Amino acid sequence: MSPLQLCLVFSSVLFAVGLAGALARSNSILVLLGIELMLNAANLNFIAFWRYGPSPSSAIGVIFVIFAIAVTAAETAVGLALVISIYRHQQNIRLQEASHLKG
Amino acid sequence: MNAVLVLIALVTVGTAVAAMSRRSLLHSVLLLTGSWTGVAAFYLWAGAEFAAFAQVLIYVGAISMALLFAVLLTRRSRVDLAPGPAPGSRALYAILAGGAVAGVLVSAVARGSLAAARSPTPAVTVSQLGSLLMGPYAATLLVVGVLLTVALIGAVVLAAGGGGPEKPGGAP
Numbered sequence: 001m002s003p004l005q006l007c008l009v010f011s012s013v014l015f016a017v018g019l020a021g022a023l024a025r026s027n028s029i030l031v032l033l034g035i036e037l038m039l040n041a042a043n044l045n046f047i048a049f050w051r052y053g054p055s056p057s058s059a060i061g062v063i064f065v066i067f068a069i070a071v072t073a074a075e076t077a078v079g080l081a082l083v084i085s086i087y088r089h090q091q092n093i094r095l096q097e098a099s100h101l102k103g
Numbered sequence: 104m105n106a107v108l109v110l111i112a113l114v115t116v117g118t119a120v121a122a123m124s125r126r127s128l129l130h131s132v133l134l135l136t137g138s139w140t141g142v143a144a145f146y147l148w149a150g151a152e153f154a155a156f157a158q159v160l161i162y163v164g165a166i167s168m169a170l171l172f173a174v175l176l177t178r179r180s181r182v183d184l185a186p187g188p189a190p191g192s193r194a195l196y197a198i199l200a201g202g203a204v205a206g207v208l209v210s211a212v213a214r215g216s217l218a219a220a221r222s223p224t225p226a227v228t229v230s231q232l233g234s235l236l237m238g239p240y241a242a243t244l245l246v247v248g249v250l251l252t253v254a255l256i257g258a259v260v261l262a263a264g265g266g267g268p269e270k271p272g273g274a275p
Contacts, residue, residue: 003105004217010112010145012208014119020201021123024194029128029173033135036166037119040142043154051149059227059235065146065154066232069161070247074254076166080173081258087177 007048015041028086028093032079039072107148115141128174136167153232 001009015038022034043065050061087093089100115138122134139162146155236244 001213002217003108005212005215006105006108006112007145007149008212008217009209010108010116012212013112013116013205015208016201016205017116017119017123019204020197021119023200024197025123027128029170029177030123030131033131033170034123036135036162037123037138040139040162044142044145047146047149047151047154050151059232062151062154062227062232063235063240065151066157066236067243067247069154069157070251073161073166074251076169077258078254078261080169081261083173084176084262085264092179093177 002052004048004052007044007052011041011044011048014038014044026095028083028095028098029080031095032076032083035079036072036076039068039075043068108145111141111144111148115145128178129171132167132170132174135170136163139163139167151227153227153229 018034018037018041020034021037022031025031025034046061046064046068050059050064053061083093086098090097118134118137118141122131122138125131125134139158143155143158143163146152146158
């Protein structure tokens with residue numbers, strides 16, 4: 001197995017762990033953590049393809065990862081603010097009970 | 104070379120699995136910090152030092168602190184435990200879905216003919232990155248800056264805004 005394939009297997013497994021965690025847990029902070037893991041797995045792919053790609057001299061993979069990290073930081077801030085807002089409304093952060101918008 | 108990569112991958116995935124299966128939210132966040140450090144170690148291994156430092160600064164430094172504050176602000180007692188992995192079928196289905204995705208991805212990667220180009224570790228200096236960010240990607244940098252500003256102001260408004268059944272003097 002070439003190093004590129006090892007990197008891709010690594011990121012696939014990390015993505016699957018994040019997906020399983022986000023689906024299995026009912027605590028909204030843990031769901032957010034699972035999403036973070038999946039985003040990290042995507043960033044791993046960027047770096048892996050940049051490292052073993054045809055032209056690693058152009059720094060485009062690193063640029064992509066920097067922008068992705070910035071967007072992830074914004075997403076986490078908004079997500080945590082939503083969690084705190086939900087907690088203020090219903091005194092817990094279980095996702096099953098956040099059903100005010102249900103028709 | 105590959106042994107180091109396998110070691111980094113094992114540590115990262117192991118801490119991620121442990122974080123996703125712990126009952127205590129605090130333990131989950133702390134374990135996930137280890138996982139993010141493993142990802143930063145992968146970036147260092149691949150030669151992307153600037154991405155590794157950004158990962159350590161933003162994830163291990165900032166996002167983990169924000170998560171810890173959110174955990175501490177939203178728990179009701181000192182020994183508050185997250186509702187563990189949902190009993191019965193839900194956790195099973197989640198693990199099945201994750202396993203199916205992992206199986207599809209890993210088999211596709213393993214069967215594909217992804218030959219790695221034999222290239223030396225690419226050297227991207229910080230000054231090169233800086234001139235790229237200020238030159239061809241300046242517009243993107245501005246858009247990301249505006250996005251971060253708007254998102255953080257929105258987060259402050261969401262988290263600090265009143266409303267909701269706040270009982271004066273009631274249980275926090």
